[in-house]
Amino acid sequence: MGAPVAINGPIGERAITCSHSQWSTGAAEQSERVRAESMGSMVASVEEIGAAAAPQAVERRLGELRATFESGRTRPLSWRQSQLRGLLRLLADKEEEAFRALHDDLGKHRAEAYRDEVGVLTKSANAALREIGKWAAPEKASSTHYLVTLQRILFVRLAHQLLLEPNSAVSWMGAQVWVPLVAFPASAQVVPEPLGVVLIFSCWNFPLGLSLEPLIGAIAAGNAVALKPSELAPATARFLEENIGEYLDATAVKVIQGGPAVGEQLMEHRWDKVLFTGCPRVARVVMAAAVKHLTPVALELGGKCPCIFDAVAGRRNLQTSVNRVIFAKWSSCAGQACIAIDYVLVEERFAPTLIKLLKSTLKRFIADSDQMARIVNGRHFQRLSNLLKDPAVAASILHGGGLDAKNL
Numbered sequence: 076m077g078a079p080v081a082i083n084g085p086i087g088e089r090a091i092t093c094s095h096s097q098w099s100t101g102a103a104e105q106s107e108r109v110r111a112e113s114m115g116s117m118v119a120s121v122e123e124i125g126a127a128a129a130p131q132a133v134e135r136r137l138g139e140l141r142a143t144f145e146s147g148r149t150r151p152l153s154w155r156q157s158q159l160r161g162l163l164r165l166l167a168d169k170e171e172e173a174f175r176a177l178h179d180d181l182g183k184h185r186a187e188a189y190r191d192e193v194g195v196l197t198k199s200a201n202a203a204l205r206e207i208g209k210w211a212a213p214e215k216a217s218s219t220h221y222l223v224t225l226q227r228i229l230f231v232r233l234a235h236q237l238l239l240e241p242n243s244a245v246s247w248m249g250a251q252v253w254v255p256l257v258a259f260p261a262s263a264q265v266v267p268e269p270l271g272v273v274l275i276f277s278c279w280n281f282p283l284g285l286s287l288e289p290l291i292g293a294i295a296a297g298n299a300v301a302l303k304p305s306e307l308a309p310a311t312a313r314f315l316e317e318n319i320g321e322y323l324d325a326t327a328v329k330v331i332q333g334g335p336a337v338g339e340q341l342m343e344h345r346w347d348k349v350l351f352t353g354c355p356r357v358a359r360v361v362m363a364a365a366v367k368h369l370t371p372v373a374l375e376l377g378g379k380c381p382c383i384f385d386a387v388a389g390r391r392n393l394q395t396s397v398n399r400v401i402f403a404k405w406s407s408c409a410g411q412a413c414i415a416i417d418y419v420l421v422e423e424r425f426a427p428t429l430i431k432l433l434k435s436t437l438k439r440f441i442a443d444s445d446q447m448a449r450i451v452n453g454r455h456f457q458r459l460s461n462l463l464k465d466p467a468v469a470a471s472i473l474h475g476g477g478l479d480a481k482n483l
Contacts, residue, residue: 130340136329137301137344140272143326144299150269151297152211158294158323159204162287165322166197172314173283179310180282181408182449182483191407192284199288203295210295216254216263269297270371271347276338276361278352279451280408282308285375286315289350290328298348299327303341306334307451339364346370353377377413384421384429397432401440409448411455434474449483456483 148154166173170193177188254263273293277286286304293300302319304312316330331337342349342364351361352375365372382400404416421429441447450456462468463476 133331133337133340136331137272139326140299140301140329143324144269144271148324149294149297149299149327152207154324155207155211155295155297156204158328159200159207159291161322161324162291162294163197163200163204165318166193166200168322169314169318172318173311176308176310176314177283180308181280181411181451182447183408184446184448186446187406187408187448188283192281195284196287196291199291203291207295211267211297213267214265216265267296271298273298273300273348273350274341274346275300275302276349276351276353277302277304279305279307280411282311283315285352286311289352293348293350294323294328300329301341302328302330303338304330304332306332344368348373351375380414380417382416382419384419384425386422386425393428394432394436397429397436398440401433401436405441405447409450411448411451430473437474451483453483456480 143149173193174183174185174188177183177192178185183191254261275286275289275293277289282305286302290300290302302315304315306312312330312332316332319325319328319330331341333340342361345368346365347370349361349365349370349372351358351372353361355376358374358376361374362372380403382403384396384400400416400419403414404410407415419429450459460478460480463472463478469476
C-alpha cells in the first residue's frame with residue numbers, strides 16, 4: 076500500500092498522524108533538535124535554496140514589496156481583479172504541471188489534486204472576482220436622525236431602571252455604525268483599506284491549495300504578498316516560484332523559498348499581517364516572533380478530529396456512514412490532513428459491527444493503492460512504521476498495517 080493503514084480496536088491509539096511544521100527557532104541549544112523534529116532529512120539549507128536565502132536578496136525583495144504597496148499600485152479595484160484573473164489563467168494554463176508537482180511531492184492522483192487543490196482554487200478565485208466589488212465598497216454610516224440616536228441611548232438607561240438585561244439593547248445599537256452626536260451635522264462612511272505587506276507561510280500536505288487560497292484573499296484586499304511555500308513539497312514550491320511572477324504582478328507578489336533559517340529571517344522583519352498554516356508548536360514560535368513588531372497573525376492549525384458513531388437504523392444508512400468515515404480519514408493526502416478523523420467513539424456493543432463494515436469497505440475503497448497519496452517523506456514514513464510496530468499498538472491492529480517502504 077502507498078500509506079500505512081490500520082484499524083485499531085474500538086478506540087486504541089492513533090495509527091496515522093499529521094505534522095504541518097514549517098520552520099522553528101528558539102534557544103541555541105534547542106534549535107538543531109527542534110529543526111530535526113520538524114523537518115527531518117528534507118530541510119533545505121541556506122545553500123540549497125540559493126540566492127533566495129541570502130539576507131541581501133530577502134531584504135531587496137521585501138523592500139520592493141513595501142515600495143510597491145506604498146506607491147498605491149495595489150489599491151485600485153482594477154489591479155486586484157487583474158491579479159485574480161492572472162491566477163485563474165495560471166491554474167488553467169499550468170494545470171498539468173501542477174498535477175505533476177503534487178504527484179512528485181505527495182503521490183497525489185490527478186483526481187485528488189483537482190478535487191482538493193486546483194478545483195477549489197479555481198472556485199475561490201472566481202468567487203473573489205464576483206464579490207470583490209461588494210467587499211471593497213465603502214459602507215455608509217447610518218443616516219438615522221440624531222434624535223433617534225438619543226432615543227436609543229435613553230432606551231438603554233430605561234432598561235437598567237427596569238432591571239432588564241441591557242446587553243441586548245447594547246448589541247442592538249451596535250448592529251450598525253452610528254455617527255456620534257458630537258460630529259453633528261457631519262456624515263461618515265466605513266472604507267475598507269488594505270493592510271499592507273502580507274507574509275504567507277504555507278504547509279506541505281496541501282502545498283498548492285494552502286499557498287494560493289490565502290493569496291487570493293490577500294490580493295483581493297489590495298495587499299502586496301510574500302509567499303513562503305513549504306520546503307517539504309519542493310516540486311510545488313518550485314512550480315510556484317517559476318509561475319507566480321509570470322502570471323501575477325512580480326513587483327507585488329513574490330515567492331521566497333527556503334527552510335527554517337529563511338523562516339526565521341523573514342520573521343525578523345515587520346509585516347502588516349502574517350498568515351500561517353501549520354502545527355500549534357511552530358505557531359507559538361511565529362507568534363513570539365511577531366510580537367516584537369506587534370504584527371497581527373492569523374493561524375490555521377491542526378487539531379483533533381474525533382468521530383462519534385452512534386447506532387444507525389437501517390443497513391443503508393449504516394453503510395453510508397461508514398463510507399463517510401473512511402472518506403474523511405483517508406481520501407485527502409492519505410490521512411495527512413488536520414481535518415482527517417483521528418479516532419472513533421462508539422458504543423462497545425456496536426463496535427464489532429462497525430469494525431466488520433470498516434474492513435469490508437476499506438478493501439473496496441483502497442483496492443488500488445496507486446490512486447492514494449503517499450507519506451510525505453522517509454522520516455514520517457519511518458515514524459508511522461515505528462508506531463505500528465509498537466507492541467501496545469500492534470496488538471490492537473485488526474486490519475491492514477502493511478508497509479511499502481519503497482513507495483512510502
